[in-house]
Amino acid sequence: MIENLVIVESPAKAKTIEKYLGKDFRVVSSFGHIRDLKKKNLGIDIENDFAPEYEIPKEKTKVVAELRKAAAQSKNIWIASDEDREGEAIAWHLASVLDLDLETTRRIVFHEITKDAITNAILNPRKVDMNLVHSQQARRILDRIVGYEISPVLWKKVQPSLSAGRVQSVAVRLIVEREREIIAFKSESSFRVNGIFMTEKDKSDSNLIRAEAAKKFPDENEAAKFLELCAASEYKVSSVTVKPGTRSPAPPFTTSTLQQEAYRKLGFSVSQTMTVAQKLYEAGKITYMRTDSTNLSKLALAKSREVIIAEFGEKYSKTRQFRTKSKGAQEAHEAIRPAYPDVATISGNQNEKRLYELIWKRTIASQMADAEVERTTISIEMNNSPVLFSATGEVVKFDGFLKVYSESTDSEHGEEEKAIIPPVKAGMPLFYETITATQRYTTPPPRYTEASLVKKLEELGIGRPSTYAPTISTIQKRGYVMRQDRPGMKRQIRIITLSKGKASVSVKTEIAGKEKSKLFPQDIGMMVNDYLVESFPEIVDYNFTAEVEEQFDKIAEGKLKLTGMLEKFYNSFHKTIENALEKKVKKSGVRFLGNHPETGEPVSVKMGRFGPVAQIGDTESDKKPRFASLARNQLLETITLEEALNLFRLPRSLGMHEGEEMVVGVGKFGPYVRYNGKFYSLKKGLDDPYTITAQRAVELIREKEESDRKKIIKDFGDIQILNGRYGPYITKDKKNYRIPRGDDAEKLTKEECMAIIEKTDKNKA
Numbered sequence: 001m002i003e004n005l006v007i008v009e010s011p012a013k014a015k016t017i018e019k020y021l022g023k024d025f026r027v028v029s030s031f032g033h034i035r036d037l038k039k040k041n042l043g044i045d046i047e048n049d050f051a052p053e054y055e056i057p058k059e060k061t062k063v064v065a066e067l068r069k070a071a072a073q074s075k076n077i078w079i080a081s082d083e084d085r086e087g088e089a090i091a092w093h094l095a096s097v098l099d100l101d102l103e104t105t106r107r108i109v110f111h112e113i114t115k116d117a118i119t120n121a122i123l124n125p126r127k128v129d130m131n132l133v134h135s136q137q138a139r140r141i142l143d144r145i146v147g148y149e150i151s152p153v154l155w156k157k158v159q160p161s162l163s164a165g166r167v168q169s170v171a172v173r174l175i176v177e178r179e180r181e182i183i184a185f186k187s188e189s190s191f192r193v194n195g196i197f198m199t200e201k202d203k204s205d206s207n208l209i210r211a212e213a214a215k216k217f218p219d220e221n222e223a224a225k226f227l228e229l230c231a232a233s234e235y236k237v238s239s240v241t242v243k244p245g246t247r248s249p250a251p252p253f254t255t256s257t258l259q260q261e262a263y264r265k266l267g268f269s270v271s272q273t274m275t276v277a278q279k280l281y282e283a284g285k286i287t288y289m290r291t292d293s294t295n296l297s298k299l300a301l302a303k304s305r306e307v308i309i310a311e312f313g314e315k316y317s318k319t320r321q322f323r324t325k326s327k328g329a330q331e332a333h334e335a336i337r338p339a340y341p342d343v344a345t346i347s348g349n350q351n352e353k354r355l356y357e358l359i360w361k362r363t364i365a366s367q368m369a370d371a372e373v374e375r376t377t378i379s380i381e382m383n384n385s386p387v388l389f390s391a392t393g394e395v396v397k398f399d400g401f402l403k404v405y406s407e408s409t410d411s412e413h414g415e416e417e418k419a420i421i422p423p424v425k426a427g428m429p430l431f432y433e434t435i436t437a438t439q440r441y442t443t444p445p446p447r448y449t450e451a452s453l454v455k456k457l458e459e460l461g462i463g464r465p466s467t468y469a470p471t472i473s474t475i476q477k478r479g480y481v482m483r484q485d486r487p488g489m490k491r492q493i494r495i496i497t498l499s500k501g502k503a504s505v506s507v508k509t510e511i512a513g514k515e516k517s518k519l520f521p522q523d524i525g526m527m528v529n530d531y532l533v534e535s536f537p538e539i540v541d542y543n544f545t546a547e548v549e550e551q552f553d554k555i556a557e558g559k560l561k562l563t564g565m566l567e568k569f570y571n572s573f574h575k576t577i578e579n580a581l582e583k584k585v586k587k588s589g590v591r592f593l594g595n596h597p598e599t600g601e602p603v604s605v606k607m608g609r610f611g612p613v614a615q616i617g618d619t620e621s622d623k624k625p626r627f628a629s630l631a632r633n634q635l636l637e638t639i640t641l642e643e644a645l646n647l648f649r650l651p652r653s654l655g656m657h658e659g660e661e662m663v664v665g666v667g668k669f670g671p672y673v674r675y676n677g678k679f680y681s682l683k684k685g686l687d688d689p690y691t692i693t694a695q696r697a698v699e700l701i702r703e704k705e706e707s708d709r710k711k712i713i714k715d716f717g718d719i720q721i722l723n724g725r726y727g728p729y730i731t732k733d734k735k736n737y738r739i740p741r742g743d744d745a746e747k748l749t750k751e752e753c754m755a756i757i758e759k760t761d762k763n764k765a
Helices: 010-019 060-073 085-097 116-121 130-157 167-184 220-232 255-266 270-281 300-314 349-367 450-459 468-477 523-535 542-556 562-581 643-646 694-711 750-764
Strands: 002-008 026-029 074-079 189-198 208-213 235-247 369-380 391-400 430-439 483-486 490-497 502-512 515-521 590-593 604-608 611-615 628-631 652-657 662-665 670-673 679-680 712-715 717-725 727-732 734-738
Touching: 002 010, 002 060, 010 026, 010 116, 010 270, 026 060, 060 074, 060 085, 074 085, 085 130, 085 300, 130 167, 130 523, 130 562, 130 662, 167 450, 167 468, 167 483, 167 515, 167 523, 167 542, 189 220, 189 391, 208 369, 220 430, 220 490, 220 502, 235 490, 255 270, 255 349, 255 468, 270 349, 270 450, 300 349, 450 468, 450 515, 468 483, 468 694, 468 717, 483 611, 515 523, 523 562, 523 604, 523 611, 542 562, 562 611, 590 643, 604 643, 611 643, 652 694, 679 694, 694 712, 694 717, 717 750, 727 750
Parallel strands: 002 026, 002 074
Antiparallel strands: 189 208, 189 430, 208 391, 235 369, 235 430, 369 391, 430 490, 483 515, 490 502, 590 604, 604 611, 611 628, 652 662, 662 670, 670 679, 712 717, 717 727, 727 734
């Protein structure tokens, strides 16, 4: 007989908890959800108050059998799934599937996996909170209805095999609308004037003031005229303003702010941040990572204060309790913080260490004193023009929380460093060293990164901590959106420099429009979005989607009935579906670009069966039309005639090499050389598929063949031992197997490899 059986969600969490509970407790894992809505048909009985129809997935039958066996042998059963609505639903599903009495089954929750938190949870069990369960069910049912009923409409009206989701479709809409803002944007140039002034005629590092003219000039001619005035002008300080100020620390992390800051400071994707945070939580190193609260426990506040005073002194400590601003936030929860604030560094892999350090710094900084700064603003006047120059500087008088941490921004250029201004007085004469008029272009609104999209969704009240990462992963998996880098385009800017009374003009090259890890809509995403906006405006309406989230919150609080909410939504939604099916949609989607300059044939672009294509010719002509796929960075809406014609230059033959033809083309994963049935990728930023030579293609082929030779340690035919990024491994039937520590890869026989494969497969089963 098992005295106490504790059921948690993950094996890693089970291991950590078991070491705290002792021999009277056995901790087992459910490996997440053990059942879900039936996959066949809708899985919801709409006529019977939207009753969900659940099933145990095939891959979970063995887990459920083991849990039933353990439950039957146990005296007391404790369910310790995660503390959010998803975790509460898992607890209820476990109770239902294992035939547990909800009145006697103990439900325990904790924000952190520490001895104190777990002991306290065991002493204070509660029942499964059915309001939270109903809230999760409402989300799951509503999202299934939306996906199940809209998808067939998309198949019929837009293209087969498409799907839509309530929150995902809104996220795609944000990205598509931003892209269209960028497409419509017309960049304009103007000249911005900056001067370097000196308090004395002889230059030194301590007497320089960098200032900007208050006026921009529309063209080079106007800027040159102003610099002529500058050359003849005398300068003096017209006013000096010195203001003391303070800078306060950011609150501790919520799910969304952690995702944003981990992207900005560490370059992590949203899903990567959540994966690493989950590992830290399950190892007992941080508190629960799905939260929208900035609250800290009294214990965390006290511990943080101790750390700050011990490390930096009393004057650096300032205890704060931040109030959460986001809708539906649960103050009972805590922000994401270290489980032990006095532990500044941890063991683990590099990503775990870096994310933990970020969380530790943010938490400690939030409890530190404000930084005290002195901001100086000076105005510089000319004696022959009303245009003023102004300079701002900032001196940190007391660093406070800045000693530990400073929050990053979403700005492309980051926060500009504030200059230190030398002591000056009103009326003091100044002398210019150089005055420069630089051509600057207006920039379009920035595309979203994963992190800035999360920020926008949160601002709109759409989604909750548990939904951000899966939403962003889903829209990329569906091919509606792609995360990409773009190299940008070179452009020339003109600069007029005034020095010692003489003006000179120079030309500088800059890279414009360079993008790093930005979300770009794909043609199919734009088409689906346009159809949904036209036919289902309510579903992709930002306010409506936010209102639905608020209704889920009300269900969680017991203020709204699940059935009433679903009925109200479904009645309106189902009518919209019926109307959409009856409505005829103009489906051609063909965009005419012009005629071929040599043959006069029409050139157009459209969405083909396998993606967007360019077409030369038409079906009415005797000549068969030719097709070419668009490149990954091209859109049906914006591609030009010249760009479309360029696509037909590929694939092109580069000639023969050792009796086989070399062909260069562009595929799903970028430009390549095809040779002897194999593909060799062109080097990004170095090779151009339109200009690459046969000699360079041979170099790429030889480089890859040499690399592949080094990769193979042993080849047994159907089994290989390869050199990988993390060391040697075994591969068979496209599956990889880790070689046990201590085994020499070069000495392994085929039989020993088979034994490793069989043992690994057996452990996974």
